[in-house]
Amino acid sequence: MTPGRPAAFLDRDGVLIEDVGYPHRADHLRLMPGAAAAVRMLNAAGFVCVIVTNQSGVARGMFGLEQMQAFNGLLVQTLADDDARIDAVYACPYHSEGSVASFIHPDHPDRKPNPGMILRAVVEHGLDPDRSLMIGDQPSDMEAARRAGVSGFHFDGGDLHRFVADLLGD
Structure with a gap:
């Protein structure tokens, strides 16, 4: 059996973009310093780049699923415009304390610290958890990585580029 490809699982808010509190509009999109360069470096090192993000704003009724997807698409395109490739985006709109009935869930398997988004990406994209890594800014990111068998880095x-360069030893 051929080993899967390594992945870099990246949290969105606080890692790729500034966490401005439930970002969902174009004017909320502010890349972290070095974000595009970091993703380019991961691309060049052979990592499949996958965003894994909790988005409870949908469950809380702050914005809709379509708006969340459009914002994620804008982020992917903004990075692509700078030659930084995101291969997939997984977002969990569920939360136990939501106000939108269809997105209320007591402990959704995709909501970090649960590993559902990472595990689905591993299967759907043929990834190797043993050679993969997760970069996140919250304890829930590190716990999701641990539960998925992926090395987590806080x-x-x-500067995200400096962080990734140090991580990869470049």
Whole structure:
């Protein structure tokens, strides 16, 4: 059996973009310093780049699923415009304390710290968890990585390119 490809699982808010509190409109999109360069470096190193993001704003009624998807698409396109490729986006709109009935769930398997988004990406894209990594800014990101068998790395902010360069030893 051929081993799967390595993946870089990336949290969205606080890692790829500034966390401005439930970002969902174009004017909310502010890339973290070095975000595009970091994704380009991961692309060049052979990683499949996958965004895994909790988006409870949908369950809370702050914005709709379509608006969330459009915002994620805008982020992917903004990075692509700078030659940085995101291969897939997984977003969990569920939350136990939501106000939109169809998105209320007591403990959805996709909602980090649960590993559902990572595990689905592994299967759907033929990825190798043993050679993969997760970059996140919350304890729930690190726990989701641990539960999925992926190495987790906590990003405290600053220059994402410098963080990835240090991580990869470049």
